Amino acid sequence: MLKSKALEKRKQEVLIVGGGLAGLVSALLLVQEGHVVTVVEKKIYPFHRVCGEYVSNEVLDFLKRNGMYPEGLELPNIDTFEFSDTRGSSVRLPLDLGGFGISRYVLDEWLYRLACQRGVNFLTGTTVTGLQFVAKEELFQVELSDFQVLQVPYVLGAFGKRSKLDQVLERPFFSKRSPYIGVKYHVQAEGSSNTVALHNFQGGYCGFNAIEDGKFNLCYLGSRDQLRAYGSIPEMEQAVLWKNPLLKRIFQESDFLWEKPEVITEINFERKLPVENHLLLLGDAAGLITPLCGNGMAMAMHSALLVTEALREGKTRQEVEQHYSKRWNALFYQRLGVGRAIQGLFGSGRGSVIARNLIAHVPFVARTLLKNTHGKPF
Ligand SMILES: Cc1cc2nc3c(=O)[nH]c(=O)nc-3n(C[C@H](O)[C@H](O)[C@H](O)COP(=O)(O)OP(=O)(O)OC[C@H]3O[C@@H](n4cnc5c(N)ncnc54)[C@H](O)[C@@H]3O)c2cc1C
Known part of the structure; x- marks a missing residue:
């Protein structure tokens, strides 16, 4: 009796903070399991996000199996990796597994609409400003x-790599400054549609x-100090990124589709x-993998599956938490570390030359x- 009461309560309501990939995919999976699901997303769909938009094929079967793959769109199939060092060699x-390219503008909007159709409640344009667990209740x-003010038995935090909520929750990483910036453009360009390139600078x-739609994503992880030193993004790009001749060519020969990049x-x-x-x-809220791995979106989706399984299999809150934590650590802890x-091999002259030589001469190690930075299809 107690057990079924606990189960009923768990099936009552789940609130998800953040409607990126982790939030949208977990909402879709949980509503499928009979939970009443509400997603609170501070923005209004559709919108652009800084992301390389290369999705690892480890999610392909999962998306298709759950009717979450955007059929009907012609998406580039990516099976080759190109790496250039800072000098442009x-x-x-x-790529063994490969992936496909799709903008977050299209993918997130598609999943959002699907989730609405399948019965997920959304509060968009709404921010979660405070969150606390009341143990007594x-x-x-x-x-x-x-x-x-809402009261719910289960809350999933899918609010991305950094949110004001992290500060409210006093998460220790929040106070550490990061030296990185992210910049993204969509461009029309000449390029191989089957290749994901990483050009170092x-x-x-x-x-x-x-x-x-024949577009390309051009997205980089750069340095906050360099932006400060050069004063503006265009000036920094010309002074720093263009030193790699391959990047200079892309920047000079592409048609930029937006007035300004996402930053x-x-x-x-x-x-x-x-x-x-x-x-x-879930997703980046539990740990952001370095973008060079091209795997953060797959991890966000996989963590959504893990949390759904944990909610299904755990009989008590403690069991749900232990189950999720254990599976999350087994799948992602090492990957994040690698x-x-x-x-360290990227973004420096010497490191990028070593990495290029490694790929060229010891492809097995590469x-x-x-x-080791990717998972298996799930
Ligand atoms: C430069 C760069 C390039 C990348 N390139 C790739 C790539 O090519 N391939 C890949 O797989 N991964 C890539 N990634 C990683 C990938 O973008 C992330 O891993 C992925 O977006 C994680 O999804 P998420 O749902 O956890 O977070 P997000 O997609 O960031 O979603 C979080 C959502 O939470 C919302 N939110 C935040 N706070 C609140 C709040 N308090 N209340 C309500 N809503 C809130 C935000 O508005 C946002 O919509 C890249 C990352 C970076 C930085």
Whole structure:
């Protein structure tokens, strides 16, 4: 009796903070399981985000199996990796698993509409401003920007790599400054639609790959100090990124589709935890993998599956938390560490030359490194 009462309560209501990939995919999975699901997203769909928009094929079966793959769109199939060092010497490597390109503008909007059709409730244009677990009542108290206060038994934190909510929750990484910025453009360009390229420059690296409608994503992780030193993004790009002749060509020969790029600062790769104060954290909110791995979106979706399984299999809150934490650590802990470790080979002249030589002359090692930053299809 007690057990079924607990189960009923768990099936009552789940609130998800943040409607990026982790939030949208977990909402879709949980509503499928019979939960009443509400997503609170501070922005209004559709919108652009800083992201390389290369999705690893490890999610392909999962998306298709759950009717979440945007059929009907012609998406570029990516099976080759190109790497250039800061001087523009490049090398190519076939990708074992590969991936596809799609903009977040299209993918997130598509998943949002699907979730609406399948019965997920959305509060868009609404921010979660406060969150606390009230132990006595076994409920979360959730404060919203429109002054509503909600009480729900389960809350998933899918609010991305850095949110004001992290500060409210006093998560330790929040106070650490990050030296990175992220900049993204959509462009029309000449390029191989089957290739995801990583072009290095002093202080960072820039991804280039096809997305839908013949467009390309041009997205880089750069340095906050360099931006400060050069005063503006265009000046920094010309002074720093263009030193790599391959990047200079892309910048000079592409048609830029927006007036201004999307820009973010404070991109932090610090270690986080998947469960904090009874909050189940997903996607980047639990840990951001370095973008060079091209795997953050797959991890966000996979963590959504893990949390759904944990809610299904755990009979008590404690069991749900333990189940999720254990599976999350088994799948992602090492991957995040490898991503952090190899980031050192990128964005520096010497490191990028070593990495290029490694890919060119010891492709087996390069492949093993790639494998260690990726998961298996699920
Ligand atoms: C430069 C760069 C390039 C990248 N390139 C790639 C790539 O090519 N391939 C790849 O797989 N991954 C890439 N990634 C990683 C990928 O973008 C992330 O891992 C992925 O977006 C994580 O999804 P998420 O749902 O956890 O977070 P997000 O997509 O960031 O979603 C979080 C959502 O929460 C909302 N939110 C935040 N706070 C609140 C609040 N208090 N209340 C309500 N809503 C809130 C935000 O508005 C946002 O919509 C890249 C990352 C960077 C920085």
